[in-house]
Amino acid sequence: MGRSPCCEKEHTNKGAWTKEEDERLINYIKVHGEGCWRSLPKAAGLLRCGKSCRLRWINYLRPDLKRGNFTEEEDELIINFHSLLGNKWSLIAARLPGRTDNEIKNYWNTHIKRKLYSRGIDPQTHRPLNSAPVPAPSPGNNNNNNSNKRNNNTSTNTKTDCSNKFEMNVQSNRPVMQLVPEFIMSTGRSIGTDKNHNYHSPSSAEDSSNNTSGSGVTTEEAHQELNLELSIGLPQQPRIINQKPAAGGSYQFFGANTNNNPSTGAAQTGAACLCYNLGFQNSKLACSCSSNPMPMSTIITADNNLHRFYRPPLDS
DNA sequence: AATTCGGTCAACCGCTACTTA
DNA sequence: TTAAGTAGCGGTTGACCGAAT
Numbered sequence: 227m228g229r230s231p232c233c234e235k236e237h238t239n240k241g242a243w244t245k246e247e248d249e250r251l252i253n254y255i256k257v258h259g260e261g262c263w264r265s266l267p268k269a270a271g272l273l274r275c276g277k278s279c280r281l282r283w284i285n286y287l288r289p290d291l292k293r294g295n296f297t298e299e300e301d302e303l304i305i306n307f308h309s310l311l312g313n314k315w316s317l318i319a320a321r322l323p324g325r326t327d328n329e330i331k332n333y334w335n336t337h338i339k340r341k342l343y344s345r346g347i348d349p350q351t352h353r354p355l356n357s358a359p360v361p362a363p364s365p366g367n368n369n370n371n372n373s374n375k376r377n378n379n380t381s382t383n384t385k386t387d388c389s390n391k392f393e394m395n396v397q398s399n400r401p402v403m404q405l406v407p408e409f410i411m412s413t414g415r416s417i418g419t420d421k422n423h424n425y426h427s428p429s430s431a432e433d434s435s436n437n438t439s440g441s442g443v444t445t446e447e448a449h450q451e452l453n454l455e456l457s458i459g460l461p462q463q464p465r466i467i468n469q470k471p472a473a474g475g476s477y478q479f480f481g482a483n484t485n486n487n488p489s490t491g492a493a494q495t496g497a498a499c500l501c502y503n504l505g506f507q508n509s510k511l512a513c514s515c516s517s518n519p520m521p522m523s524t525i526i527t528a529d530n531n532l533h534r535f536y537r538p539p540l541d542s
Numbered sequence: 543a544a545t546t547c548g549g550t551c552a553a554c555c556g557c558t559a560c561t562t563a
Numbered sequence: 564t565t566a567a568g569t570a571g572c573g574g575t576t577g578a579c580c581g582a583a584t
Contacts, residue, residue, distance in 0.1 A: 242552075242578080264569065280570080281553065316572060331573075332551050 239273045243282055247272055251279055252287055285328045292324025296333055304330060304338060309352040 239247070254270035260283065263276035272279060296304075300322060307318045315327035315334075322330065334349075342349040 240554075262569095275554095277555095277570085278553075284571095285552070313573070327572075328552075336550060 238267075238275050238278070240278075243274075243286075247274065248282070248287060251283060255283060255287075281328075285326045288326075290324060291326065296325075296337075300325070301338060301341070304334065305342070305352075308334065308338075308349075 250270050250272055251266075254266065254272075258266075258269070263280040265276070266272070266279050267274045267276055270279070274282075303322060304318060307321055311317050313331075315331040319325050319327040319330050339349045342352075343355070346355050347353070348355050
């Protein structure tokens, strides 16, 4: 059972937009603002499908579009976000101001794929091309096999190696996590971005503005196996994160641990705990990986900084 | 000069999630 | 509760252009 068409196909133009059509669309949106795409064409005097108008505006006419070539920095950001998010172009675009999902998707397919191949990296898995294939995901373990479906609202968080907890001795004030300028992620699974768990701060201006359908980045992201070595040009120095937890006496974030958000009282699990307890309430994305050889977590903060934390040996 | 080929990217298509009646 | 409508997403297509032959 398919959807009904969003417009009458017989009376709509298709193909490339003319200058006049562009002007009509721009003028209409200038006056009335975005939205209500279905009724827009008629109101604006356009013989176009609403969908087509929306696409034209978002991908081409929007005044805040950056245009021009991608910078090396943007390349690396895209690669890193793709390694975490997969083909979630809209999520990636939300983190690259002035770039559209379509633009990034095209750029990925025409440039970055080739670039990664030339580095000997599989662009889908981000693993070396000649490495062993990724084992098939077990049921319940979200891998990348379903990444193009929105809102896979299954449970979040790491299901592998859940017993591998790590606690911080707050009293001793020992540094418990090591912040590293470059990361070598061996295996990563299960990114927590569930809105119910505050993985993604609703107070983030950027997030709310991009959270167009109410789901935004708050979908559970299946996280594929990773094995990459990347140098990331950080826009600024990562902050030191040796902080006391916001509540309670210990950090517990490797594996499917839970505790309560002291502000909201809501239960949060896994990577969400990590974000919160380390003071990254505005973080966009967190990934905790408890697998060998080096358990680690990654947080992408609101300023697009990547923060990587390795769990030190338990006896350190 | 004509043709072929490959790369690029704007636009379309089909699908799903969300909203509303 | 359910069905229909709407918005948005990701994959795909095809027109266009420049380089190579």
